[in-house]
Amino acid sequence: MEAADRELMCSGHVGCPGCGATIAMRFFLKALGEKAVMVLPACCWSVIAGPFPQSSIKIPVIHAAFETGGATATGVRAALDMRGDTETTVVTWAGDGGTFDIGFQALSGAVERNEDFIYVCYDNEAYMNTGIQRSSSTPYGAWTTTTTGSDWKKLRKKNIVEALVAHRIPYAATANIAFPEDLMRKVKKAKAVKGSRFIHVFASCPTGWRIPSEMSVKIARMAVQTNIFPLYEVEDGVRYTINYKPREYLVREYFKLQGRFRHLSDADLDAIQEMVDEDWHLLLRKAGERA
Amino acid sequence: MKRVVEGSQAVAEAVRLAKVQVISAYPITPQTHIVEILADYVSQGRMKARFLRVESEHSCMAALIGAQSMGVRTFTATSSQGLALMHELLHWASGARLPIVMAEVNRALAPGWNIWSDQSDSLSQRDTGWMQFYCEDSQEVLDTTLFAYRLAETVYLPAMVVLDAFFLSHTYEPVDIPSQEDVDRFLPPYEPAFQLDTKHPYALSPLVTPNAYMEMRHEMSAAMEDVLGLYDGLEEEMFRAFGRRYGMVEAIECRDARVVFVTSGTVTSTARIFLKKLRERGEKVGVLKVKLFRPFPTEEVRRALAGVPKVVVVDRNCSFGLGGIFAQEIRAALCNVPGERRVYGYIAGLGGRDITEELLEEIYGEVTEGKGPERENIWKGLQEVSHGGR
Numbered sequence: 001m002e003a004a005d006r007e008l009m010c011s012g013h014v015g016c017p018g019c020g021a022t023i024a025m026r027f028f029l030k031a032l033g034e035k036a037v038m039v040l041p042a043c044c045w046s047v048i049a050g051p052f053p054q055s056s057i058k059i060p061v062i063h064a065a066f067e068t069g070g071a072t073a074t075g076v077r078a079a080l081d082m083r084g085d086t087e088t089t090v091v092t093w094a095g096d097g098g099t100f101d102i103g104f105q106a107l108s109g110a111v112e113r114n115e116d117f118i119y120v121c122y123d124n125e126a127y128m129n130t131g132i133q134r135s136s137s138t139p140y141g142a143w144t145t146t147t148t149g150s151d152w153k154k155l156r157k158k159n160i161v162e163a164l165v166a167h168r169i170p171y172a173a174t175a176n177i178a179f180p181e182d183l184m185r186k187v188k189k190a191k192a193v194k195g196s197r198f199i200h201v202f203a204s205c206p207t208g209w210r211i212p213s214e215m216s217v218k219i220a221r222m223a224v225q226t227n228i229f230p231l232y233e234v235e236d237g238v239r240y241t242i243n244y245k246p247r248e249y250l251v252r253e254y255f256k257l258q259g260r261f262r263h264l265s266d267a268d269l270d271a272i273q274e275m276v277d278e279d280w281h282l283l284l285r286k287a288g289e290r291a
Numbered sequence: 292m293k294r295v296v297e298g299s300q301a302v303a304e305a306v307r308l309a310k311v312q313v314i315s316a317y318p319i320t321p322q323t324h325i326v327e328i329l330a331d332y333v334s335q336g337r338m339k340a341r342f343l344r345v346e347s348e349h350s351c352m353a354a355l356i357g358a359q360s361m362g363v364r365t366f367t368a369t370s371s372q373g374l375a376l377m378h379e380l381l382h383w384a385s386g387a388r389l390p391i392v393m394a395e396v397n398r399a400l401a402p403g404w405n406i407w408s409d410q411s412d413s414l415s416q417r418d419t420g421w422m423q424f425y426c427e428d429s430q431e432v433l434d435t436t437l438f439a440y441r442l443a444e445t446v447y448l449p450a451m452v453v454l455d456a457f458f459l460s461h462t463y464e465p466v467d468i469p470s471q472e473d474v475d476r477f478l479p480p481y482e483p484a485f486q487l488d489t490k491h492p493y494a495l496s497p498l499v500t501p502n503a504y505m506e507m508r509h510e511m512s513a514a515m516e517d518v519l520g521l522y523d524g525l526e527e528e529m530f531r532a533f534g535r536r537y538g539m540v541e542a543i544e545c546r547d548a549r550v551v552f553v554t555s556g557t558v559t560s561t562a563r564i565f566l567k568k569l570r571e572r573g574e575k576v577g578v579l580k581v582k583l584f585r586p587f588p589t590e591e592v593r594r595a596l597a598g599v600p601k602v603v604v605v606d607r608n609c610s611f612g613l614g615g616i617f618a619q620e621i622r623a624a625l626c627n628v629p630g631e632r633r634v635y636g637y638i639a640g641l642g643g644r645d646i647t648e649e650l651l652e653e654i655y656g657e658v659t660e661g662k663g664p665e666r667e668n669i670w671k672g673l674q675e676v677s678h679g680g681r
Contacts, residue, residue, distance in 0.1 A: 035489050039357065055492075060489060062494075063495065071357070072356060075315065075355055079357070081341060106349075
């Protein structure tokens with residue numbers, strides 16, 4: 001079946017209107033196909049998938065403890081191998097909290113062992129399921145319910161892809177819900193690779209970012225167009241390919257649209273622009289390219 | 292065939308004979324020998340299994356949950372801090388009704404660092420929905436590991452086979468290792484009632500609302516109760532296969548006893564020798580070995596202790612603020628049973644301190660002298676210490 005026709009996610013899920021994580025799942029499953037088992041540690045999707053006895057995902061799912069995405073998948077893979085099933089793809093689908101923070105040890109352990117699975121982090125930049133608390137993926141400048149008032153986050157977002165690349169995994173990539181063709185191409189590419197594969201999907205959250213639900217895709221797209229969230233791939237921990245070279249917007253325009261950044265001054269936005277530029281130039285250097 | 296093996300090897304031989312397909316472990320003293328032997332068996336091809344060298348005990352149990360959900364037989368071994376770190380996942384395993392079996396080498400919890408025998412680690416996991424068996428010797432460890440698989444896969448609850456650190460795990464003794472044919476007869480290949488399958492996709496362990504959660508928990512509770520009904524029948528099958536059975540409890544000369552010592556683990560062996568000597572002197576003393584701790588064999592305990600005026604429970608553990616944990620369970624079992632009796636909880640042997648015949652005899656002296664001790668919970672074998680601070 002062609003990816004365009006295949007629907008492995010049901011309507012009637014319980015995601016918020018405009019939820020980037022649901023868009024991410026839909027395109028991911030279209031590209032992945034039904035011969036897969038999904039490990040779903042605690043995240044928004046633990047709820048979106050629906051309560052017992054329903055499931056909005058048409059592949060087998062193991063809901064798992066928050067910090068066990070890498071470890072549970074390790075066991076699923078081992079059991080499939082013992083049953084002689086090498087065709088079924090094992091996938092872990094986790095949020096940024098379950099990936100950057102509480103699940104980082106299990107993820108690092110799994111990819112160090114080069115477990116044969118795809119780990120997808122859909123990143124909405126805070127603990128959204130519990131009500132917008134700060135994670136190590138929350139970007140510099142953001143308000144969350146645990147970084148309020150003048151205590152807005154003044155630390156940079158953890159660069160999770162580079163942390164994974166440092167493990168020299170066979171395939172790591174970023175993707176974005178506003179670039180579905182690119183996302184699905186990367187999923188298909190990842191599916192064909194053996195060993196540990198990591199896809200970091202930028203997934204906007206209208207509720208947590210204080211944006212109108214109809215702006216969800218536009219703002220996600222702007223994250224790429226501002227270089228805040230570049231689209232790139234890294235093979236075997238060394239071969240970098242940048243998929244998109246934008247310069248359509250300044251970060252200021254991205255920030256001005258979101259309630260979570262409303263408190264930032266012009267000087268703060270200038271400082272953030274400098275950080276984004278610095279990160280972009282670092283990425284260009286790694287890819288052996290010029291600005 | 293009888294071989295002189297270490298307690299750890301008795302576990303490993305049982306796991307090999309059970310044809311476990313996925314083993315996962317993280318090293319912790321004194322569990323290491325068990326998993327080292329198994330890693331060797333897997334690499335030599337003596338076992339057709341995957342050995343997962345995970346980065347923590349937490350990940351170890353998570354990996355087994357993943358594997359067992361896919362319909363294969365799994366195993367791990369751990370101890371002390373490792374079991375404590377696994378705590379959250381113990382609930383995940385039992386709640387998902389996965390018959391995972393683990394060997395738990397009883398070791399004290401820190402601080403201070405202590406690698407020696409103590410039951411506080413496993414007893415802290417009392418309410419996780421895992422069956423718990425406390426073993427006395429290496430033969431029982433081997434047999435119980437095989438029995439645990441049979442029982443777990445019948446009721447769909449995980450099981451913990453508990454053995455004392457060093458006293459059992461690192462002690463060599465003759466063990467009869469059954470043939471593969473005999474084991475296969477007793478323990479058929481694992482055929483799960485449910486497993487994840489791409490042809491029939493469904494979700495395991497999803498969000499459950501108040502509409503269904505309580506029923507699921509009741510099913511777990513009912514499965515635990517089923518164990519008590521199934522136990523003797525399955526042990527009878529084990530007896531036919533290997534010629535050995537143990538019982539949920541073992542009542543030794545309790546019938547006419549005026550004092551019964553309730554024991555678990557290796558202390559039972561010491562108590563057997565002590566009992567023999569005292570009986571030769573004409574003392575009416577008995578020993579009740581409690582092997583099955585979860586589910587708790589209330590009826591068997593009541594039957595064994597019926598009419599016994601003084602019960603001494605020896606606990607190598609402590610629930611701070613109440614006392615020994617076995618003592619509390621025995622008191623609870625005897626509650627609502629007519630008749631006069633005293634139950635003394637004696638805490639001894641924490642952190643690997645030896646529980647000797649002499650110590651048991653001292654306790655016997657205390658409880659038989661006059662009316663017996665005033666206190667119901669007594670720490671035995673303490674040295675003089677001077678307190679700093681207050």
